[in-house]
Amino acid sequence: MSSRNSNPNARIEPYTHAAAGWGAIKQVVISLVKERVPGENYKTLFKQNQRDGFDCPGCAWPDREHASTFEFCENGVKAVAVEATSKRVTPDFFAEHTVTSLLEESDYELEEHGRLTEPMAYDPATDTYKPIAWSAAYELVAQHLKRLASPDEAAFYTSGRASNEAAFLYQLFVRVYGTNNFPDCSNMCHESTSRGLPGTVGVGKATVTLDDMERCDTLFLFGQNPATNHPRMLGELRECARRGVTIVAINPLRERGLERFTNPQSPIEMMTMGSTRIASVFVRPKLGGDQALLKGVAKRVLERDDIALLEGAPRVLDADFIAEHCSGFEAFAEDLRRQPWDELVAESGVAREEIEHLAEIYIRGKAVISTWGMGLTQHKNSVPTIQMLSNLMMMRGNIGRPGAGLLPVRGHSNVQGNRTVGIENQPSKAFLDRLANAFAFEPPRRHGFDVVETIGAMRDGRISVFLALGGNFAMATPDTERTWEGLRNCDLTVHLATKLNRSHLVHGREALILPVLGRTEIDVQDGVAQGVTVEDSVCMVHISYGINKPASEHLRSETAIVAGIAHATLGARPVDWLALSRDYACIRDAIALSVEGFENYNARVSTPGGFHFGVASRERVWETETRKAQFVVSTIESDTPLHRARRKYGEQLMVLMTTRSHDQYNTTVYGLNDRYRGVFGQRRVVFVHREDLKVLGFAAGEWVDLFSVWEDGIERRADRFLLVEYDIPRGCIAAYYPETNPLVPLDSVADVSGTPTSKSVPVLMRRSVALPVPMAA
Incomplete structure (x- = not known):
């Protein structure tokens, strides 16, 4: 490569091996060595995703039984290693490094410094962070919140790794305080799923479980790269491929992990250097072309049904399902018939013959699962794209039957659980009513700001306090320069975090860094080790217990920090925040009172593997306005x-x-x-x-x-x-x-x-x- 590259080891070198395999094992060792993980913390890997251990703090892909000895992947090991690292960011480190100097470091270099150890407050006189007592930190946040003219002048961000307990307490505190300003990571990833699916099938979640993966005969994978983003999914895909499931990868990039996969947990494949072919068909639309591609497949399915009717052959459509369970089909079908093929080809970037071939694969499938990632959700037309996918699946009754359904694959480990327990800037009336009844207060009813709206409000002075429960807001968000302007325009920025990141350096006039326990670490409250719960991509809810000694005696759990801020701001109303934070089972009891579907929460989550959070559309119960699955008509825009x-x-x-x-x-x-x-x-x-x-x-x-x-x-x-x-x-x-x-x-x-x-x-x-x-x- 060019000699002008600042890294002498930089190179471009085609990778010719299967995904995972010995390459993944090598990276596991490198990660553990690089992070200088203490020997006693290696045992952490053997408790990852176990019934008596902790849930992986990485992706939200589900675990089949929480029982496999080696139920982890390369990226899961990396996530655990950076939590179990022996490297520390102490007050001495901050004394030696100004914020200005740290801003010159790359994101990788900031990550390499290690775990935060004590609460820190920004000192503008020295341009450094200095230690602050926990009580003083809570009081500083409370002072800022109390003097705002309106609660809507504060915004409360949430990362997807926060537990159900921390997230629920957080949203309860914020709503008692008086706002629905809940920008969260969902706004930037699967919000198009959360807004699109309710209009078609009534709920923005998966309609399948892992058991359905054992029963499907066809899998469509849209806009995903499992080998990098949720590697444990490759184990399921491998089993599907080995039993003859047709796997179709629909993505602009032909990702290596969907070509061939060597399972590091398969002795035969590892010793023989063997691998399993995953996808048998690759379809590669241009960026933003998925809506047109899906509409083309739906159009061809309808054409094939019309031919079958003329010839007296068996129907291609599931006419019984459509008649009994759906509304809006006639208008949808009429729109498909009017849709010109040339527009679909031009907008999708896929030849008509290839679209028709994809339709034939779909028609042959008796039990089809469609999965997708952010390749479908981060476009202007993402909501109609996801609704078009729902339309296609409904045409042949592929929702609410064994081996078939919709599977949005979430990113962070509890991003879905956060939304379920109330992290939502557009809360439903039903949820707010339950919250009001459970805690005898009137929650705010007006919708709050999402991520993009929060950035705009910070820039123009409508938001002056920003509190982040995890994450790296300054770097995760779009339009970096304008995001930084917004953060720097705040009176106070507060970040709960395990490690140093750039958001701590792009701060308000006052700023706090509050270090938290990681999920791998033992969380003791009142002398009792606490478990936290999470919800994965297929709506399984399970409990997680840390096993490592905390990185510092000064760390506090997210739940304890939220309770401390709430108590300093509101006192003991409408609940005793500090008492709740001392026993997470009490928080789960509160969730059971407030969130439909969590009845008998503590009892159900104590069973091995947890429980499935009910999804009505899986049972062909449709929580839409018509009480039926709704076909949605959408046009292909040509003037964006x-x-x-x-x-x-x-x-x-x-x-x-x-x-x-x-x-x-x-x-x-x-x-x-x-x-x-x-x-x-x-x-x-x-x-x-x-x-x-x-x-x-x-x-x-x-x-x-x-x-x-x-x-x-x-x-x-x-x-x-x-x-x-x-x-x-x-x-x-x-x-x-x-x-x-x-x-x-x-x-x-x-x-x-x-x-x-x-x-x-x-x-x-x-x-x-x-x-x-x-x-x-």
Whole structure:
């Protein structure tokens, strides 16, 4: 590679092996050594996802039995290793490093410093963080909250790794305080799912369990890269492939983990260097083309049913299911018949013959599961895309029967549970009514701000206190420069965290860092070890107990910190916050009173493996306005900002998707390699098709600056990216986040859901003349 790359180990080297296998084992060892994990903490791995252990703090993929000796994956080990690390960020560290100097470090370098050990407060006189007592920290937050003119001048962010207990107590405190300003990580990932599915099947959750994976004969995987984002899913996919399930990968990138997989827990595959073929069909729409692709498949299914009727052959549609369980089909079918094929082909980027072949695979399936990740949810048209997928599945009755259904695959380990227990800026009347009855107070009824709205409100002075229960808000969010402006415009920013990240350095006029226990650590309250509960992607709720000694005697649990702030702000009303935080079973009793579906919570979660949180549509009960599954008509838009940019710039315009490397989880960067894509020792790369390089006058190995094209006249840029030739659809490029988050315009969001369009950003590339940049933003 170019000698101008600042890392001498940086290289581009195609990866020719199957996913996982010995490469994953090697990375497990490297992670444990790099983090200097103490010997006694190695046992942590043998308690991960066990009945008497802790739930993996990584992804939300479910565990079949919570009983396998080695029920963990490479990325799960990385998540555990960075919690179990022996490296520490102490008050001495902060005394030696100004915030200004730390801002010059990369996100990877910040992560490498280790675990936070004591509560810290920002001192503007020295530009450093200094120790503060827990009681003083709580009082500082309370003082700021009490002097606001309105509770709506504060925003309360939530990361997806917070437990049900912490999240419920958090939302209760905030609603008693008086606001629904709950920006959360769901707003940036699966909010399009949460807003789209209720309009079709009545609930924004999975309609399947892992048992259905054993019964399906066809699997559609949309916009996912399991090998990197939820590796344990590959074990299920491997078993499906080995019993002959047709697996179709629908994604612009042909990801290695969906080609071949070597199971590290299979002695035969490991010793023979064998592997299992996963997907047998790859369909590669252009970015933002999934709605048109799905509508094309639905159109062809309808055409095939029309032919069957004419020939007197068996119906292709499940007419009985549609008649008994659905409404709106006639209007939907009429819209499909009017839809021109040429528009579907042009907008999807997939040839008609390929669309029809995909339809035939779907028609042959007797039990079809459709799964998806953020490849479907982060576009302007994401909500109608997900509703079109629901339409397609309803056409053949593939919802609410064994082996078939919808499976949105969530990211962080409890992002779904957080939403279930009340982290929602648009709470339902039913939920608020139950909360009011359980705790004898009137919760606020007006909708609060989501993530994008919160950033705008911070920038214009409508939000002056920002409190984050986990996460890395400064780097996870779009339009980085404007997000930073908003955070710096606050009077107070507060972050509950396990490790140092950039959000602690992009702060308000006053700022607190409050260190928390990790999920792997023993949480003792009043002399009793506490368990916390989480909900996975298939709605299984189970309990988790830490086993490691806390990284510092000064750490407190998220639940205890929330209770401390609530008590300092509200006193003991309408509950005794401190008493609740001393016994998490009492919080679960409160959840049982407040959240439908959690009745007898403590008893049910104590059973091995936990319990399934009921999903009505799984039983073909439809909680929609019509009390039936609803077909939704949607048009293919042809005059979006992306279309207008294309008309203006022609072939010079590229559409960017932001993506993770294999060595990161969300904004946490574990290392600088993305081995399945052949990238080593670096992150500032952009993947481009060979023919696009020719058209643009570039060559692989050159350096470019990226500029987003938006209609507000603001220049958004990300400098110094290495061009890497890659098999990606023409006109599309890919690069890692958070490095490319500065290019996502703040007001470029999915219709209805408000999710940032991080998978369809119109950009231009120009040859770089800048020096290498030292940090992500």
